[in-house]
Amino acid sequence: MKAEVGGPAAGRDRRDSRWDAHRRARRAQLVEAAVAAVGRHGAGVGMDEIAAEAGTSKTVVYRHFADRGELHTAVCARVAEQLTGTLRTAVLGAAHPRAMLAAAIEAYLTFLEADPELYRFVVHQHLAPTADGDPITTLADLVGDEAAALVAPALQAAGRDPAAAAPWGHGVVGLVRSAADWWLRADRPMPRDELAAHLTDLAWTGLAGIAPAPRTPEKETP
Structure with a gap:
């Protein structure tokens, strides 16, 4: 049976859309933190320094980027x-x-x-x-x-x-x-x-x- 317009399915879509925007914004923040960390620590900067620059942990960084290579691509x-x-x-x-x-x-x-x-x-x-x-x-x-x-x-x-x-x-x-x-x-x-x-x-x-x-x-x- 199809979900009614404005029903649960539409609500989930709106929530998903809000989370998509949040994830894009958070990824952009982490990229800027990586750029700032490179400026502070040099080209050999590690993920710990990047996470610290972002005020978070490596675990959180890896929620948004699968690995260092994906973060590097975004930079x-x-x-x-x-x-x-x-x-x-x-x-x-x-x-x-x-x-x-x-x-x-x-x-x-x-x-x-x-x-x-x-x-x-x-x-x-x-x-x-x-x-x-x-x-x-x-x-x-x-x-x-x-x-x-x-x-x-x-x-x-x-x-x-x-x-x-x-x-x-x-x-x-x-x-x-x-x-x-x-x-x-x-x-x-x-x-x-x-x-x-x-x-x-x-x-x-x-x-x-x-x-x-x-x-x-x-x-x-x-």
Whole structure:
């Protein structure tokens, strides 16, 4: 027999809906606590420190996240949302494709310099993929897709093939990430804006643009 409208079944649905909202809010609070704990304890932060930052216990944390990997994935999603928003704002303020590229690289480096431990936590945590996939690959894909979507219209307006935006977007993410990793490991041997300029030159012109052209042997006069 079907439950009457407004009867027990409807009441359970409303209660379930309220609990769903509560669980989403609590998960978001725990993600923010994880970010704060990384800032306080570094990229190697443990679940005990994260729980303490949230003012709760590990048992409660594990009610909302199956394991550390799932929490890490949620932190990656939070960082990806913030980073893509930062990149979007920076790129939309530039008029030329090269200026867009420079703005995106500068914004990325500024983002990680402001919180290098959070960057290390997101990028260098070697965790097994979760049901949602590899969090690092997902983060890189999100940033690469965002870069491609922003650059494509500018390439088209400049008379360049907009199809190049996809490999450019994802390729630049790999280029900048690798260089940024070296920069942090080497204790920032050059100022951020100088690194950004070098990476912009390399990404824009390509190796062929900065390497000397091969010399053509002169033909002997008969």
